[in-house]
Amino acid sequence: MTPDNPDTTGGSRNSTQNIDFSMVLASAVHDMKNSLGMLLNSLDDLRREQSATIADSSRFNTLQYEAERMHSDLVQLLGIYRLGENNLSAHIEEHFVPDFLSEHMARHTPLLDGLGIEFELEADDINGFFDADLLTGVLNNTLNNALRYTRRKIRLGATERDGYLVIAVEDDGDGYPESMQHTGAPDFKTLDFNSGSTSLGLFFASSVAALHSEGERTGTIRLLNGGSLGGGVFEIWLP
Structure with a gap:
């Protein structure tokens, strides 16, 4: 029934x-x-x-x-x-770093020119092993931040240090506040959605870096002030 x-x-x-x-x-x-x-x-x-x-x-x-x-x-x-969702992985391939960075920056050149911001690219003739799409996402966010805080100039550089590929984005702004200067991943639980600066970009960048590993070495990010332009310096270290 x-x-x-x-x-x-x-x-x-x-x-x-x-x-x-x-x-x-x-x-x-x-x-x-x-x-x-x-x-x-x-x-x-x-x-x-x-x-x-x-x-x-x-x-x-x-x-x-x-x-x-x-x-x-x-x-x-x-x-x-x-x-x-444990569904993000890095597809590591070998890339000639100067070519990769030049192609990446070509996308941003019209906007840089329109804003009147001087740009400098200096990359050693080295190869790197990384996921190009993930690294592009990191660099896009970092360059957007540099555009926001720079005065007149941005520098993109790449070199090899201690067996790591180090890609750095520098600007001539006021630099990072002391509370943001660190090495390694920010704690996701400490992100402040009320401050207007959640650091989600840094969390994403550190997560991408950590997906790149070789043996016991793992990628990381560093935030500091100074560099060749005297402002903020973002570095991503990839083994």
Whole structure:
């Protein structure tokens, strides 16, 4: 026999309760990241087509910078989600470092020129073993931060130290506050979402570095002040 007053809502309620909301958010973030990528491509095309009128437009440069920053943030969020799901791994391949960095910076050159920021690239003729996509995500975020705090100049450098590939992003701004200067990963539990600076980018960068290992050596990040430009220095060390 069937009950006189069957509960027709129970199945729907249980179905709703079984939704993995983190998966829904990850899917939405992925879609937004792709949409912003298309927007950035359109902005690049517009800059080329209308270079005479918008190359020095502060509003256009701000639009492109903020779009780049949001795209970088979404890439990091997806990476951190995959990390939490134990689904983020590094696909290590050999790369000629000067070529990799030159190709990476070509993406940022129009915005740097539009903002009037001088850029310097100095990389030793060395090969490195790393995941190019993950490292690109780290460098995008780091360069966006440098663009925000620099005065006139940014330097991207790469060298070999103690058996590690060290890639550094330097600026001539005021540098990192003392509380942020450290070596290694920030504690995710200490991230402050009320301060306006959550350090999610640093957490992502340190996580990417840690995915690169060789024997007992593991990648890490370092934040310090000084360098050749006297401002903030971000370093990622990869074995």
